[in-house]
């Protein structure tokens with residue numbers, strides 16, 4: 001793993017470009033998926049400021065099971081359709097939630113979380129491999145800017161499944 005570029009606190013978009021670059025670099029140099037997802041969660045948490053949890057839930061027999069992550073211990077199993085993760089999983093759609101307390105059925109793993117973004121990861125057979133879940137203690141932390149770069153992260157993962 002090459003050394004990470006420094007975070008530029010003045011320029012979020014630059015940080016997100018570094019994030020995508022570092023994750024691509026990781027996948028180009030290693031084939032082990034769990035190792036790569038582990039470092040991807042660390043890279044995401046490093047470059048996305050104001051983030052208290054970043055990680056993966058993986059599809060095991062139609063239930064999401066906790067995968068590699070950075071943050072506090074989290075709930076282990078999420079059924080399809082439950083919470084933000086289960087909804088993104090069921091609908092195969094990105095969910096950007098401005099205020100998680102207003103999301104019906106939100107699962108509060110870390111009480112500090114107030115907003116989140118969840119992106120489905122789709123395999124070559126159009127099945128959901130898992131989801132990428134990122135939480136923030138700030139309301140409305142995730143915008144189109146974060147979504148744009150996290151979609152690129154998910155693309156790198158999908159190409160390497």
Ligand code: SME
Nearest residue numbers: 074083084085106107109
């Ligand atoms: N917030 C998620 C649950 C997972 S934890 O935040 C890590 C949800 O409602 O789906």
